[in-house]
Amino acid sequence: MTNPAAAGGYPQGVKLGVDVGTVRVGVAICDRDSILATPYKTLDRNAKKNSDVKLIARLVEELGAVQVFVGLPRTMKGEEHSSARMAGDYAELLAAELAGRNQDVPVNLVDERLSSVTAHRNLHEAGMSSRNHRKVVDQVAAAGILQHAIDMQKARGADVGSRVTAPSPSVDQGAGGVDASVPGTSGDTTRFSDNGRQQ
Secondary structure (H helix, E strand, C coil): CCCCCCCCCCCCCCEEEEEECCCEEEEEEECCCCCCEEEEEEEECCCCCCHHHHHHHHHHHHHCCCEEEEEECCCCCCCCCHHHHHHHHHHHHHHHHHHHCCCCCCEEEEECCCHHHHHHHHHHHCCCCHHHHHHHHHHHHHHHHHHHHHHHHHHHCCCCCEEECCCECCECCCHHHECCCCCCCCCHHHHHHHCCCCC
16 A cells, blocks of 8 residues: 555545445545546445445455545535535545544545536446446546546645544534544635536
């Protein structure tokens, strides 16, 4: 595994992108040099047993991933609604699962405005029929989230998004479990969205 504390102010190595939905969760991965994000797999969301969260945590271990980006859905006005709360809760669950496995891997929430819309359009332009989109659109959306995040890290020379930590009864993490004490992440999702993907 590449040194997560390498120069550049952000983790260096394999990273995962996650697109959270009520029914499915898309997962994408990138290479160790963080050049290209690739759709990886689509998982069924299991809100009762959180088996999908465990699978992602296991994937982090197997790949030696150094960071996970979870898409934060926002409206075009930058507002957050129930889907954003769901993504925040999911990121907390993943952070807790990783912590339980003694994996010190940061989980960051990043703006995913229109990622699914863009994924559907890209699949259509690639010649895939609409009826087949459902099988892969979530992982393609996850790849879009991850690609934008790693591109922005390189452009800024700093980390992007807001780091999420596992809920702790002894530490008040504030709304959404976002740890505002992490340098360079407090309020960063707003700046991140100002540099959104070309739609």
